[in-house]
Amino acid sequence: MKTVSETISRIIAPLLCGLIFGTGLLVSGMIQPTKVLGFLDILGAWDPSLAVVMAAALAVAAPGFMLARQRARPVLAGQYFLPGKSEIDAPLVLGAGLFGIGWGLVGLCPGPALESLATLSPGVMVFVVAMAGGMFLHGKWQASRPAVPRDAPIVHATDG
């Protein structure tokens, strides 16, 4: 039988965080691709809103993470799950580059895309299935390559 604190840790806390995150995307307007593309379109009628969203998010996140770091472990879990890598490598740059092209093509990134599934928009559903397909292809490609020793276990091999 699961304990109460395990249920809070596994279900209630992440659900609450998803609700807050989703409210942030909705309130800020970043749920709408037109708003995101307005920021990325520096040659058009530029809309700096996305920069304000990031600045405000970082103004809360940076001190918050410093506070978290001062604790030996999270409130509801045994350990922090933090990325193990620290150097800038080719996969990071190539992956981020490809991600940016896809983001710029339609103005959707994973958070707003998943949240927008609530609208039952066929275009969003197709985007999310394609996104899952891209992740699946990446997994297949990784598995097909000769095993590369990693400096950190699998859970730590991703940044976010």
Place this chain on the structure above:
Amino acid sequence: MANFTPLSAAIGGALIGLSTVLLMLLTGRIAGISGIFAGLLNVGSDDKGWRIAFIAGLILVPVIAGWIGYGMAPPKLPASWAIIVAAGLLVGFGARLGGGCTSGHGICGIGRLSVRSIAATIVFMVTAVITVAVSRHMLGG
């Protein structure tokens, strides 16, 4: 800058930041949406519960907003299915190869002062800006 909405952007951004801090402080997890979603596609992984709960929270927001009269309009997307599929594939593949997306790198990673995340954010901002410049101003899309 007629479309600039600094107040709602600041409030929404602060909520996003609060969410990432709470998830880290309470559960020790990084609120990187691509990482959370990708973990669901991992057959055999046993830590799906918190991922499903977080994404359920995301999807519930527009539903609840709709009940109280603030429903969102469906996103405006390109007419071409080929572009939507290509963009989805690039976003999914690129986020995994690069180890994160706008939330994982752009907010959590930079918030932790990770050099990798600062680099990734600069790179995807630059390629996204170039993509929009080419598609809107050179190809006339």
